[in-house]
Amino acid sequence: MNFLPTLTGSLSQPAADNPTVAIMEAAYAHHGLHYRYINMDVPPELLADAVRGAKAQGYVGFNCSLPHKVAIIEHLDGLAESARIIGAVNCAVKRNGRWIGENTDGKGFLHSLTPVVDPTRKHVVILGAGGAARAIAVELALAGATRVTIANRARERGQELADLVNGKTDAKASFIPWEGNLPLPADADVVVNATSIGLAPDWQARVPVQADSFPAHAVVADVIPNPPRTLFLGEAEARGCRILDGLGMLVNQAATNFAFWTGVEPDKDVMRRVLEQVFTA
Known part of the structure; x- marks a missing residue:
């Protein structure tokens, strides 16, 4: 046969x-x-x-x-x-x-995150408002995150994503403008770089956040799989954060x-x- x-x-x-x-x-x-x-x-x-x-x-x-x-x-x-x-x-x-x-983009991120931290009742900070950010914000909100903060350079796009999360999930979302080196909220439980900054071959590009503002208790993730260890993750680890690479x-x-x-x-x-x-x- x-x-x-x-x-x-x-x-x-x-x-x-x-x-x-x-x-x-x-x-x-x-x-x-x-x-x-x-x-x-x-x-x-x-x-x-x-x-x-x-x-x-x-x-x-x-x-x-x-x-x-x-x-x-x-x-x-x-x-x-x-x-x-x-x-x-x-x-x-x-x-x-x-x-x-x-849409398995957000599910992929959620499944890589949950062995490290349960997003339920957590404050998630997402850098960027593109497709990856949108999928991750929605999936984590559906999984029980109570607060979602969107940081983006373009105000209209960032606010649109915050409005989507507020309108379609139980999470409370807000937008903050990303200007210069962004200070990360001190109460952030999960911080996600959902931009393409640092993707090979431009692996030396730095995500513009204040390096000394990574909350030491936070889990910090990067969606970039190549290179797996980005400058962003290196800065976060130096501050004592647990890190998740984009391969996961x-x-x-x-x-x-x-x-x-x-x-x-x-x-x-x-x-x-x-x-x-x-x-x-």
């Missing part, structure tokens, strides 16, 4: 070296699953055709990257709660014959996708080892 592979994949534009391919393929092999993860270039004008093709070819799910995260919604049958609030989808899952949009978010995001598609909880250590090899090669 011949078995066709069950497919998952990524609808991306433009295509880049995709570390998710490496870690998903490694996890499928490790668990003996007859799945494949395939990256495909999809220009915006062909997104509808690509989704129809994925459905016709028996995909059980797929990821989508920018600029498709909002446009994909009209091609799906429904949205999970966090994806609905965030207004963006990066993971499509076939459930009971219906295609449901999930990326691994947990991929692991969440994996579990949605296969029903199997993957070995995250296998995925992280492959990811470390990708970023140090």
